Amino acid sequence: MSPPTTVDAYVEAAERSGYVMGDDDVPVSLHPVSIDRDQGDVLRRTVLTEGAERTLETGMANGISTLYLCDGLQRNGLTGPRHVVLDPQQADQYHCAGLRAVRTLGLAGLVDFRPRDSSLELPRLVDEGRSIDLAFVDGDHRFQGVFADLHYLDRLVRLGGLVLVDDYDLPAVRDAIAYFTANLDWILEEVVHRIxxxxxxxRTCTPPWDAYVPFQAVTAAPSAAG
Incomplete structure (x- = not known):
């Protein structure tokens, strides 16, 4: 049987088997870290509807989210390293399964892969003067990890740009998000399929140095698809 040549066919085959292959031909389980097809559709559709040209994600794992994001960029007619991916565990924990996936589907040229912790690499991207249209946060799910990602993305993502955060059902994720909606005017537009x-x-939001709004997680009503 010929290998899948589209993102949808690849993900369908992976979900059917429950695993993807790493560079050393070791099967790497999809669960519990991989997003599902519904979530992937959210990522791809958002890239398309936003007309995003520069994207970023924290946490590559098995590469399923990367495939959907890059598929959206490709459908937007883009080429070159447009998608920054941060994952320090790609080799050790996932046997480079995500990198193999993007190579298999001919999407590797869109990926700027950086095998460093996001708390170390995101500041470097700020220093490089990068500007991102859309980011997907799905790395460290502890409060401090999510908060650090969002803090630097507040400097990287363009004004009016989007940040999608997976696993909104986790209290640590909700609480980290709540700081930015309460204090920096971020808008929680919707929660769909836990994203x-x-x-x-x-417009730029720069509160006074001593300003602080106590924050409590705000629960957005899930969309019909959620």
Missing amino acids: AVLRRPH
Whole structure:
């Protein structure tokens, strides 16, 4: 049987078997870390509807989210390293399964892969003067990890750009998001298939040095698809 040549066929085959292959031909389980097809459709559709040209994700794992994001970029007619991926565990924990997936489907040229912790690499991207249209946060799910990602993305994602955060059902994720909606005017637009869709304000928000709004997680009503 010929290997899948589209993202949808690849993911369908992976979900049917329950695993993907790493570079050393070791099967790497999809669960519990991989997003599902419904979530992948959210990522791809958002890239398309936003007309995103520069994207970023924290946490590659098995590469399923990367495939959907890159598929959206490709459908937007883009080429070159447009998608920054941060994952320090790609080789040791996932046997480079994500990198193999993007190579298999001819999407590797869109990927700027960086095998460093996001808390170390995101500041470097800020220093490089990068500007991102859309980011997907799905790395460290502890409060401090999510908060650090969002803190630097507040400097990287363009005004009016989107930040999508997986696993909004986790209290640590909700609480980290709540700081940015309460204090920096981020807007929680919807929660769909456990993905929180956040939009940065369209104008710069710089509170006074001593300003602080106590925050409590805000629960957005899930969309019909959620």
